[in-house]
Amino acid sequence: xxxxxxxxxxxxxxxxxxxxxxxxxxxxxxxxxxxxxxxxxxxxxxxxxxxxxxxxxxxxxxxxxxxxxxxxxxxxxxxxxxxxxxxxxxxxxxxxxxxxxxxxxxxxx
Numbered sequence: 001x002x003x004x005x006x007x008x009x010x011x012x013x014x015x016x017x018x019x020x021x022x023x024x025x026x027x028x029x030x031x032x033x034x035x036x037x038x039x040x041x042x043x044x045x046x047x048x049x050x051x052x053x054x055x056x057x058x059x060x061x062x063x064x065x066x067x068x069x070x071x072x073x074x075x076x077x078x079x080x081x082x083x084x085x086x087x088x089x090x091x092x093x094x095x096x097x098x099x100x101x102x103x104x105x106x107x108x109x
Contacts, residue, residue: 023051039073046078055082
């Protein structure tokens, strides 16, 4: 089996920002980690995406729970987002969530 050794995970709503820990070309399964958390990504529909060691990727898809209770993200969209300022992104996401929370509580404002 050929694997790429890669690295981290960021979960943002339905999006995942991550570096890969491991990728199998034969199965199209990537394993991602963030600290002690890990998640498998099924990238079979993303054959045009090339994986590179240490790069940051964004995936959007459905989270499927396997019979053994293991979660696997069935990726529908994936892209390389090297160079993104994740701190700035997380700050803007936090502001968006605050705005949405305020407007859900007070729909008239």
